[in-house]
Amino acid sequence: MSGVLHVLLHMAQQPGPFTSETLAKAMDTNPVVIRRIMAGLRELGYVHSEKGHGGGWKLSCDLSKVTLRDVYAALGSPSLLAMGNRTEAPGCLVEQAVNAALGQAFADAEALLLSRLGEVTLAMLSDDLRKRLGSRKIHDIGAHGA
Amino acid sequence: MSGVLHVLLHMAQQPGPFTSETLAKAMDTNPVVIRRIMAGLRELGYVHSEKGHGGGWKLSCDLSKVTLRDVYAALGSPSLLAMGNRTEAPGCLVEQAVNAALGQAFADAEALLLSRLGEVTLAMLSDDLRKRLGSRKIHDIGAHGA
DNA sequence: GTTTCATGTAACTTTATATGTTACATAATG
DNA sequence: CATTATGTAACATATAAAGTTACATGAAAC
Known part of the structure; x- marks a missing residue:
């Protein structure tokens, strides 16, 4: 749960798409683990994925309409x-x-x-995150923990 | 947690003492597991144990003073x-x-x-159990599941 | 079209945790 | 002092979560 939200919030800061590998590095885990996690979210339409060049994961939902409870449900x-x-x-x-x-x-x-x-909602979380980021430039997903 | 309460409630129906082996049979587990569970309860004074002939476990608390939260705390x-x-x-x-x-x-x-x-409180649980037992003779701890 | 890059997924391995087991020390009773 | 019980460490087993490998599928670049 915590991990999924982490991924979604990261994605909400940049347009994407994000490859499983990129997300895996940010979460310090394996790309396959990311795909497993995202599978449930994709089925409910919260994200979608594309194969091949320029492919990867993108948010495909209104963040203000999706609650943490929805995310929880997406995890089964x-x-x-x-x-x-x-x-x-x-x-x-x-x-x-x-x-x-x-x-x-x-x-x-x-x-x-x-x-x-x-x-x-995810939007509320995202807003909170932006406040925490403050005046700081939005950090790249690669610069994790900085 | 559920298992501990099960043991305590069984003990509340009969005077005791109960050996770890007896309780283990009722719980369908191993005597050592029982001793491990009971260790925390003993430290808080809810039960006490005696070695040797005629030894075993006895309740040593006022059931109306011990809540499920206390039991939970006793489990660490x-x-x-x-x-x-x-x-x-x-x-x-x-x-x-x-x-x-x-x-x-x-x-x-x-x-x-x-x-x-x-x-x-454990007393409330015990009362509820007695109601469920109804007019039935209080079953021996050996006659589990009957 | 074929090479490259990415997801999709099954199968397997590793790791962590809870549970169960064995073995033996300690203490109390007959 | 033999028996019965707890106390506890050490080890074994079972289960689930996480990670890994391998390979198939599909899409874009060239």
Whole structure:
């Protein structure tokens, strides 16, 4: 999640296109990993890719319309919580009692988190980033960490 | 977490003591795993253990005073969320912007979850379990899943 | 058209983490 | 002192995430 946003935000600072290799260097990872990540975003139309010379990845969405929750969904909505309910002995009443108590707390927290993510658009993130960049010239994607 | 509560709740139904082996069978795991789990609880005084003949684990706390949050703390407060912030390039402003946005949402969700866990005592869980058991004779810890 | 550059994707390897296991020391009881 | 239990280190296994390699596909340059 954090990594995906990092990529998207980088892309929002320059017109592109960006090759998987370029993005991979910025993220200090492998091009294939980038393609895997971007695949989900492409399916939902947030980015698109082109092959061959001059190809690569481009944003293809209105940043003010896409929330962090949308991005999360594009990743396949992986579990947000580190701990789940045991399901090894579903018939056990002890387990049912435990799951009932934990399940409600977990569900509430997850709902809140999703709601919060839904309030933040990529455009808001991008604006925040530009503020942080301040008067500074927008740094090239190659000059990472500088 | 779920597993620990399972053990504690089982223990709350019978006077004990329970050997690690007994508890391990009920949880379908290994005695050493039980001892590892219980170690944190013992340090906070929620359970205590005795060696040798007739030894084993006993509850040593007021169930109405210990919340699920306390139990969580006894486990070393492991991360509740499945995803954290990237920290690979702390100097990168993009990363800072992403972490600021995600960090707030994560912190809020975590706070809510902790708060919810703090509202539920082991006694409440135990009461709920007894209701579920209904008129049924309290099952022996050996008769798991029945 | 063929060479080059880029994505798409399957298959494999590596790494990290959690869990389970073995072995043995320590302590308490009969 | 033999037995039973915890305490804990060390090792093994299983699982999942991340990284890597290899090669097919498609698009642009020449």
